[in-house]
Amino acid sequence: MPDFTPTEMMTIAAARALSNEDVCFVGIGAPSAACNVARLTHAPDVTLIYESGTIGTAPDVLPLSIGDGELCETAVATVSVPEMFRYWLQGGRISIGFLGAAQLDRFGNINTTVIGDYNKPKVRLPGGGGAPEIATSCQEVYITMKQSTRGMVEKIDFFTSFGHGEGGNDRERLGITTKGPTLLITDLAVWKPDPVTKEFTVVSMHPGVTREQVQETCGWKVRFADNVEETPPPTELELKTLRDLQARTEKAHGGKKEA
Amino acid sequence: MPDFTPTEMMTIAAARALSNEDVCFVGIGAPSAACNVARLTHAPDVTLIYESGTIGTAPDVLPLSIGDGELCETAVATVSVPEMFRYWLQGGRISIGFLGAAQLDRFGNINTTVIGDYNKPKVRLPGGGGAPEIATSCQEVYITMKQSTRGMVEKIDFFTSFGHGEGGNDRERLGITTKGPTLLITDLAVWKPDPVTKEFTVVSMHPGVTREQVQETCGWKVRFADNVEETPPPTELELKTLRDLQARTEKAHGGKKEA
């Protein structure tokens, strides 16, 4: 088993959740790395869409923004941003939306807007961007984030995007027909919502991770599935693909001025 | 003064109403000929838009349909039909909409839908196409048609597109802010709406035309302006431009199979 970091494990576990048939709406950071590792390993035909309007893109390095030039150069087509949000996202064409979170609760509700009160924020975060509609228009939502008690909280300060509300059939009650968050991949574990309560439940822990570590880094009382599996460690190919991608990215984004 | 037909006079009088600053939404038949004669004579910079999505087009021959290939080949840009109707027509970007009519009343209301009852038509005409919104979204509407008591009627059978309703400030009452029909050009005369009643009034008769002829070919009691002018006859250049255009068109549309 090769050495790997928890973040690498998180990215690779997320990559594995994607298939050739998926059409993914990709955010920046971890989701982008995961989607491109999938594309470069087991899912060469996965369709990656960035909200800048680039459809079916295949960048050689990870973009720094969701609108880097390479996304357009390698895309099947690049459409306007209104079209992206109307025809492709709202039109129900996206199977998987990837979201990150500053704060997350056990029902997959996400806050990336403010810490503290909205009108007098302690910290003004970037806000939702595409997230409010990604969360409800994609057929499913996958969430990736590193675990911390600051991030995984009992109660989020602001509902940037809706997951399962207070659980159960809260989505249906709002008339939302998509599945919402069906997968949470952290640096320690893989979580899935309980079929009835919709509370995220640990179904797999990454190699060497203990239940105590998962609980210590999570702000709510963690539920574990009856049979918690061990996440298969990264393969040599997965790890090499991710590291090569990151090395290419590092080199490209160092900026030509410094070069 | 060269010889010319009433239809030629009509087309040329319509052409003269256009300027370099105009952005015209062009229908097929007489309006298309008029717009292109304007472009080929005194208004080389007039912008012609066809509802097929072709913006700023400059065809060498008149199209048979509003979507002929040459319209696209010579256009500044060709956009989708939803964009054409949303951004360009509804967006208020068109200064002049040209409309023809199967039936017209004295207030510029047009019928191209049915003769007789809508549900049991005597004659099912093509319908409105773009006309209902051209009539209300263009800054002004110019109407061209040949006079006949069948066409210029006391009461139209169907309101395909709205002119001045029953006159006066009917447009304002419906919340319509555009001017509506401001010019009617027939094979016999030029008409403008009375500033107050909005009834079409003859302001100019084509060379050799009498008041009796205008009245005989019109189904309502015709109002004449205090000073009815004589339409200046076609110039040599205007006539040559129109006839050359029509000759080129005839040749192109005869169809290559017969050629």
Next chain:
Amino acid sequence: MAKFQSLKEAVAENLRDGDTVAFEGFTHLIPHAAAHEVIRQGRKDLTLIRMTPDIIYDQMIGMGLAKKVIFSYAGNPGVGLLRRMRDAIENGWPRAIETVEHSHAAMANAYEAGAAGLPCAVFRGYRGAGLKEVNPAIKSVTCPFTGEELAAVPAHRPDVTFIHAQKANRRGDVLVEGIIGVQKEAVLAAKRAIVTVEEIVDDFEGLHPNLCVLPHWTITSIVHVPGGAHPSYTHGYYDRDNAAYLEWDKISADRDLFTQWMKDNVLAVGSEAFAARVKGM
């Protein structure tokens, strides 16, 4: 995911009696070959959606396939009236058809709303227009900010959309160029989309990024039918057969002449006949 198949297979697998179907192409790229295959397979009780019914629906209506037509301009462009459609409306021949009539703006917006996954389209339209009185599918919503009353029509959501396009690549992505009409919207609004193309190429290498390309996962079936738009045209391949449009006015004026023409030119031949029709155009 796009399947490459024959027109016969594509129609047989995807279009059922009673379906709501759109054949789009705004003057340009009208999918005539596909319509002829549908006529040969004898589909019944179709609801036909199309901005400009044109010759293509005149033929389908005249052959009795349609129970309802949703449209905005029923003319033979630049020529005159659609005589088979008129005969069905005025005289019920060969069967009575229901019509749902809109303006172009409403139809274009309804496709746009369908592609956008919305239940209805909202636009500024039909002010003072008579269609509001005769078409119950025209309603309104009020702008919650200004109080303005805007028109609303149901989104188009066809069971099947047929279009004709210039090219597909081997993955099944489709390129539409020139007068692109409402084709992208009609495809994205539909449950299933069938595309006939002039040409299948290896890849779209070198294509400008902002062109109208429909990714393979938006298409159900791709069929190679050179000339498949005739007598409409395909930008970059062949011109509009204006003479055929003029000729249609005569053929369609008479029920017997029409019936015989359809037998000879549609029922008795296959979609491979289209290639010859555009030779030299």
Next chain:
Amino acid sequence: MAKFQSLKEAVAENLRDGDTVAFEGFTHLIPHAAAHEVIRQGRKDLTLIRMTPDIIYDQMIGMGLAKKVIFSYAGNPGVGLLRRMRDAIENGWPRAIETVEHSHAAMANAYEAGAAGLPCAVFRGYRGAGLKEVNPAIKSVTCPFTGEELAAVPAHRPDVTFIHAQKANRRGDVLVEGIIGVQKEAVLAAKRAIVTVEEIVDDFEGLHPNLCVLPHWTITSIVHVPGGAHPSYTHGYYDRDNAAYLEWDKISADRDLFTQWMKDNVLAVGSEAFAARVKGM
């Protein structure tokens, strides 16, 4: 009709204190040179509209030009937070600003509605989202056919829109290529539109018909500013200066450092400085 003029003239003639203004470009083609000219001319009390405020509005806000920002994602893309915007919101430095916050979908739809001449945009959005509770500009309409409640937001109608584009021709038509974002919509929604371009060419001969071209009669003013998007990029001309985005995180972290940087790099120089900044990129 587009006038060709200097950036100084274009800003002086078209932008007034108190105006509502959009500087658009989705990561690509952000009109930095135009923003710097506005800062030099010291416009006040602006309402700034932009999906992603980015460095461009961080600078304008930090220099005290803005009284209100309408936005959907206030981050330094791929880097982190916008520190000058945060300082204004959290601490009122250099002045308090009002914020009107939307989702990307809402902002994109609001531009689309502005271009389409509508008073509001209607879309399926904000379901279960907290912004509905804190932004009174988010309302709803009910679909008259299905009863579904849809989100509605006011259309964007800026007094002035600034964009940067690849090319203008001598007539004043403008070509935008690559990631086209909401630029066409932002221009068509605005009362006046100012476009900085990399290059002015004689004509657009040979251009594909379906590209994003804004005709000259939709543009108020065209200004030739090579490099005018830096540190954003212009597809076909120069790449994104990612290092500058990373560096901004440090500059903007400190009020004094920021102020000094703005003096040296904005106030003391002219728009001709941009060409040098993209040399070799």
